[in-house]
Amino acid sequence: MSLPHALLTALLEQPSAGLELARRFDRSIGFFWHATHQQIYRELGRLESAGWVEALPAETGRGRKKAYRVLPAGQEELKRWTAESHDPKPLREEFMLRLRAEAVIGPTTLKADIERRLALHREKLALYRKLEEADFPGEDASREVQLQHLVLTAGIMFEASWVAWSEKALQVLSQPKP
Numbered sequence: 553m554s555l556p557h558a559l560l561t562a563l564l565e566q567p568s569a570g571l572e573l574a575r576r577f578d579r580s581i582g583f584f585w586h587a588t589h590q591q592i593y594r595e596l597g598r599l600e601s602a603g604w605v606e607a608l609p610a611e612t613g614r615g616r617k618k619a620y621r622v623l624p625a626g627q628e629e630l631k632r633w634t635a636e637s638h639d640p641k642p643l644r645e646e647f648m649l650r651l652r653a654e655a656v657i658g659p660t661t662l663k664a665d666i667e668r669r670l671a672l673h674r675e676k677l678a679l680y681r682k683l684e685e686a687d688f689p690g691e692d693a694s695r696e697v698q699l700q701h702l703v704l705t706a707g708i709m710f711e712a713s714w715v716a717w718s719e720k721a722l723q724v725l726s727q728p729k730p
Contacts, residue, residue: 556629557633560599563620570620574593603626659729
């Protein structure tokens with residue numbers, strides 16, 4: 553996934569000023585595709601130069617905000633990109649290497665790090681479940697809403713699997729080394 557495509561998606565959902573877009577991004581797409589506000593503003597400029605978005609006429613008055621909307625060329629680019637086929641990315645997780653190292657040199661302080669990470673995963677899982685309860689209460693939802701719910705469901709499953717894995721890892725690390 554790329555940041556330009558994430559921004560095109562967010563702007564198609566709702567044309568926005570940069571700050572509003574960055575805040576919305578943090579509360580939704582940002583859960584699975586991180587970008588700083590600075591990166592978002594920089595990318596908006598690139599999207600505008602590419603002819604994929606345009607700035608709407610600024611509101612008059614102090615503190616005018618420049619809002620953006622997606623142009624037909626941006627919609628076509630998003631359709632092209634969405635139609636691409638990609639293989640799943642192989643797992644590349646430094647933490648797994650640290651666990652393998654623990655196996656041969658341990659015990660180390662890895663257990664404390666797993667406990668810290670477990671707390672973070674539990675916190676994120678609770679947030680995702682709270683969002684699910686608030687944003688997806690019924691089953692009679694539109695296709696668009698169902699697809700958005702699927703994204704959140706993937707996040708819930710991801711966090712739940714890390715919680716379960718971390719609990720298992722802590723059990724193993726609690727065993728005495730022979």
